[in-house]
Amino acid sequence: MSDKIEDKRGLQFCYWRTNNKLETVPKGGCYPLYLKDTNEFVLDERCVGAKTTNPKHTIENARWAFIYDEFFKSFQNAKQENITENLWGPLSGGTIPVNKYALGTKYKVGKSILFNSNGESYYYGFKQRVELFSESPGTGFYFYIIPVSAPKIDYAYFHQSEDIKRYGQSANLTIMFHGYNLDKKNKYKAKVYLLEENEAKGLSKTKDFEEKNLWDKVIVQDLSTRESDSNWNTYFRHNFNINIDWKKGENRKKNFTVAVEVYRVYTEPGLIYGTNKKEERVDFKNYADNPTTDLINYDTKLLKIQDIDKKDSISSRFMVSEELMDSYLKRIEAQKVNQVQYIGDVRYTHKEFDPCGFSTITVKSDDAEVVIFDEDGKDKPIDNTAQTFDIIAGDNRKNISIKVGKLTTKGVLCNGVLLQTGEKHSEQKNLFQIGRVMPALRLENGVFVTMPDMSQKGDYDVQPDTKRGLSNDVSETQEWQLNRDYKFNGDDEAVLMLKYVYNKTFLEKAQSMVSTQANQKLNTLWVFNYFILDEAKSQSYYLPVSTCRYPNQLVKVRVFPDMEWELAALIAIPGTRKITLKFTSTRQDLRGYHNNFNFRYVNRQLEAEAKTEEKVGVDFTLKAVTSGTEFEAGYKIEHAIKKVVGTFNAVYSGLEAFDGRGNENRGSAAIRTGSIRTFEFNIDPPNVGIAIKWKHALAKLDKNKGKVGTRIEGGVALKPFVGIGITVDLVSVLPKLTGAIGTAIEWIIAALEYAVKGLDIYFNFKLNAEIAGEVSIGYHSVDGWDSGLKRELKVKVNASLEAGVDYEGTVIATVTGAAGTTEETVETFKAKASIGGGVEYTENWDADKGGIFKTVQVKFTGMKAEIEVYSALVRRKKTVRNPEWEEISDKKVDVKAKKEFELLKEDIWYGPEKIYTDQDEKKTK
Secondary structure (H helix, E strand, C coil): CHHHHCCCCCECCEEEEECCEEEEECCCCEEEEECCCCEEEECCHHHECCCCCCHHHHHHCCEEEEEEHHHHHHHHCCCHHHCCCCCCCCCCCCCCCECHHHCECCCEECCEEEECCCCCHHHCCECEEEEEECCCCCCCEEEEEEEECCCEEEEEEECCCCCEECCCCEEEEEEEEECHHHCCCCEEEEEEEEEEHHHHCCCCCHHHHHHHCCCCCCEEEECCCCCCCCECCEEEEEEEECCHHHHCCCCCCEEEEEEEEEEEEEEEECCCCCEEEEEEEEEEEECCCCCCCCHHHCCHHHHCCCCCCCCCCCCCEEEECCCCHHHHHHHHHHHHHHHHHHHCCCCCCCCCCCCCECCEEEEECCCCEEEEEECCCCCCCCECCCCEEEEEECCCCEEEEEEEECCECCCCCCCCCCCCCCCCCCCHHHHECCCCCCCEEEEECCEEECCCCCCCCCCCCEEECCCCCCCCCHHHHCCCCECCCEEEECCCEEEEEECCCCCCCCCHHHHHHCCHHHHHHHHCCHHHHHCCCCHHHCEEEEEEECCCCCCCEEEEEEEEECEEEEEEEEEECCCCCCCCCCCCCCCCCCCCHHHHHCCCCCCCCCCCCCCCCCEEEEEEEEEEEECCEEEEEEEEEEEECHHHHHHHHHHHHHCHHHHCCCHHHCCHHHHHHCCCCCCEEEEECCEEEEEEEEEEEECCCHHHCCCEEEEEEEEEEEEEEEEEEEEEECCCCHHHCCHHHHHHHHHHHHHHHHHCCCCCCEEEEEEEEEEEEEEEEEEECCCEECCCCEEEEEEEEEEEEEEECCECCECCCCEEECCEEECCCCCCCEEEEEEEEEEEEEEEEEEECCEEEEEEEEEEEEEEEEEEEEECCCCCCCCCCCCCCCCCCCCCCEEEEEEEEEEECCEEEEEEEEEECCCCCCCCC
């Protein structure tokens, strides 16, 4: 070294003494200073050039100063008068201020300097320049030192960690690693996990970190690189969206933090041949237990991070508000709508000719393909970008291809319309604009105006709206990440990988009033947020497609929830409400009714049984299915329906006049016959089978291609809807009867009085009515009603007249008088009359091009009466007044009278009439 400084003047080098070892330090040398070592830099006369006049004085008055290399570089490029900050290291001893680089007196004087590497851990690894000079820095000798400690996981910092963020916003994380990249023998990698702070406390094992990790996968980073020549540390930097799924349906503010593991990566020989890659965990840090809290002391210019509140707060976590899920979804949708309106959608009516452009835009999914832009299109608008392309998705993503045809953006003139200076459309990010987008102006009457609409005539050129500037980042607004939410296939195709974001909370506003455990149970009902499926449930996305020829074409996509509902139900109300049982009706077994509609998910057998007269049997299964996950609600009870029973009793009370109990009917007919029959009123209430399924479905008609609507299929069977049976003693109400029926009864009475004198006579009028219906539907909110849908309602009324001297062979008459009670049983003459007839009301529903219609018909089947009076064996018991029994011998059956009456003829009372339900006036075929 001495040979090289014979012709030099001043300080030329120094020595580095560490652990009693002396080493020469040349100009510009770089030396790591390990925390465990003693590091001293010293001078002697050998370090001074031979032409130095007074070497001893030069050594004793040598000046030492140090500064971070980053700062020194900035000084070198700045004018002296612009350097106002003193960023030099905290040395003292200088007596004469040095103006150059604003050093002042922050230097040490003498022939040695001792460096102690103890200090703030996050400054380890930063390269520092040591200036050794006699007059001013930058003119003499210099070298570099780098403080080094044992390898360690250092600070974790979330940008603006003191702010309360909201779901959907972004978080920016920086983690510093020191020393792992300085190991000459081994390689290292880091694994980073995002955790909810409360759940992360106390965790230390890898499997626990993996289980609690909120990211889709563990993020791994190689630690062998370094930040820069001036910063030898390694950094993990990650910008990510705060995923709404992390809310987990909980209505509370949450804190999130990270855990980090470091692995040594190596290879070892295989058991048979080759080598195997191995990894061994050598360190970890859970920031929930060991948070970064002291970053208020850092140098913001050096680390390029900033504390906001200037307090000793936690920087290794970020906070997210308890915003309601419903509010979040509305806010995100509003952000998208605002950006779409801000960007604008330039609309074209004829072909443009700029060389940088495309000819078509085709949107395609697995289910549909639609060309929304075609500059050579015939017999239709070339620009249909106003329409949306609909898909159905759930938690599982669906791919939407957006492909441009005949793309020419490379090797042609590109003016970068609506791009920042220097940008070209040949880059995918500028063709499919997922970053910041420039809104457009168009020329109208010589003036550029906003909100472009190229349907008007005039100059179709556009220029950037520089006053409004760039929009927010398109991918950030829509919470997109590359290769998760979108990707590029070649130069001419972008693929959106979209899913539906469900609101998996239920009655969230009310949850603050109940316990967390109750919230969890309540949120299991979240599928009922989507019980009604309509357009309001859709979520919108968009992608600007832009070239010089056609700037800012917006491809708009709507995502509908992949939710399918199936409802199968049976309702069985007691078969008959009896005053006295007379009316019976066959109740059809509807348990398998839902199978007629090809249900995919409801497969259990339904049962409903009304065990007693006052109980209703109900059984239903309601199932929702989304993305292959099933949710089921079942209900099977026997419940007392007092209102139904009360209705029966009210009808009975209202008709009590017909059974002879009313004062106004205690007249001659009742006295004359000596027997009043009991009024009978019976109802067979509904036996109902329900089979309905509904979901979002793509339209099938070509004109509606690419559109989603609500699809409803199913039906309702009511067999019967209601059955009614009434039996009335006509003798008690004979004075009220007129017309043909009254004439017939009078004839019967006369015939019976002739045939059987002094015996009881009864007449019962019976009315049996049954209404049955079946409805099947197939409807799509975009395509309309299915052809061949079927609806039928049928009403049948049967009437009959029964007359005789007994009821099923026996008449029991009870007469109360002063002398006591007389009973007699008579098998005697019989008279029977029947009135056959009925009314049928039918409704058949269908649809055609004119809309939905029903065909209505009311048919009367006519009414005939055939009356026959005959005699049979009679036995008589004597009354209690006369204890002697008198028996009457058997008599041969003898027809005393017979006659047929045609009371009413068969007739069509109404219809058939074709009636459209969506019109005020009827249409007849």
